[in-house]
Amino acid sequence: MEDESKTPLPEDHQDISMVRQLLAVKRHEKPDDAYFDSFLTEFQTRQRSEMLSQSARGLLMERVGTWWWSVGGKKWVYGAGAATAAIAMGVAFRPNAADKPAISENSQPPAFEMNLQLPSPSESDLRPPAMPSRVSKYGLIPVSASSLQEL
Amino acid sequence: MVTPNITLPLSVAVAADSMKTAKEDTRRKPDPDKELVARAQNGDTVAFDELVVKFTPKLYGLVYHMTSNHEDTNDVLQDVFAKAYRALKRFQGKSTFYTWIYSIATNMTLNFLKKRNRRRAMSLDDVDSAIENDPDYIEATSKSDPVREANIGELQERLNIAMQQLSEDHRAVVTMYDIQGMPHAEIAKIVGASEGTVRSRLFYAHRQLQTYLEDFRK
Structure with missing residues (x-):
């Protein structure tokens, strides 16, 4: 745990002010003006040598990175992400997409349909069966007394 | 719903406007280096050189008093400006350039100090x-x-x-x-x-x- 969490104690102001005065004196500790004059030249030289030592691929990557940033690379990434998500949602929630099999004009019928080719019914098959000649117009068959006795 | 059309006296309107401006000013100071930074961002290397010259003494003080070593300070400072140059296009002006480059220098110095083995402080003569x-x-x-x-x-x-x-x-x-x-x-x-x-x-x-x-x- 860092010491910031401790409760601050009262300071000895006189001692602290002397410490602060001594620290303030440190601002005079700096190199002479010649150093600052030559700093820029050294910086430029270092930059140039860095560029020369860097590989062509590295330079290309750096340039692409800078260009990508300047055209708002983030926006493009977000846009592409949103478009991909929209397409994915569209595919996933397409109505009856899973139920309907794809049918084309040239597609063959399923195998079970191919093997069941029954002959077409003839005219006689479609005609209703003939009524017996003894049937009355009410659909009842007349019965004689002798036939009842047999029963 | 009808909004009542209230016309403020001119003096009140001007005072309110100036108060608003003052409030905005205290919230965000204009960046004195804005123009130089904009030029440097557009590829003007001379403008970046001007920024280097302007900030070297201040940043030198920061890095030197943290490292207590002149050679280390020089190396870190060179890297700070090189990094700032590469990242300049990404600087959007949300803070002043001064705060931005100071943050880079502080972070780089702290990272440097973590890596550096305890080396004897070499004060400047x-x-x-x-x-x-x-x-x-x-x-x-x-x-x-x-x-x-x-x-x-x-x-x-x-x-x-x-x-x-x-x-x-x-x-x-x-x-x-x-x-x-x-x-x-x-x-x-x-x-x-x-x-x-x-x-x-x-x-x-x-x-x-x-x-x-x-x-x-x-």
Whole structure:
């Protein structure tokens, strides 16, 4: 745990002010003006040598990175992400997409349909069966007394 | 719903407008380096050179007082400007350029110090001759016999050793506040902490330094 969490104690102001005065004196500790004059030249030289030592691929990557940033690379990434998500949602929630099999004009019928080719019914098959000649117009068959006795 | 059309007297409207502007001004100061930065972002290398020249002495102070070593300071500073140059296109002006480059320098120095093995502090031989006329120095020597008796080089070395005893985070805030005279709010922005944390770090750093510089008390 860092010491910031401790409760601050009262300071000895006189001692602290002397410490602060001594620290303030440190601002005079700096190199002479010649150093600052030559700093820029050294910086430029270092930059140039860095560029020369860097590989062509590295330079290309750096340039692409800078260009990508300047055209708002983030926006493009977000846009592409949103478009991909929209397409994915569209595919996933397409109505009856899973139920309907794809049918084309040239597609063959399923195998079970191919093997069941029954002959077409003839005219006689479609005609209703003939009524017996003894049937009355009410659909009842007349019965004689002798036939009842047999029963 | 009909909104009542209220016409304010001109003086009231102007006063309200000026108050709004003043409020915005206090919230965000204009960046004095805006033009140079814009030119540099458009590929003007001379503009970037001007920024380097302008900020080198200030950043040198920051890095030097954190590392206490001139060679290290030079290397870190070169890297700071190289990094700033590469990242300049990404600078969007949400803070001032000054705060932005100070943050880069602070972070890079802290990273450097974490990697660096404890190396002996190598103080600069050059101390500005203006030190003898500095009011803080005059007052410190008037208060304390040991300070008066110590030569400037010795004093400088003792201060650097004491500074190196502090943690990197504490050293950074002491450098910015006590040596460079930056306000708490600015330091808080640079180190990415609250003002309370900055004050707290200063408090404990001062107490530690007070112990390390015990000999300089009367």
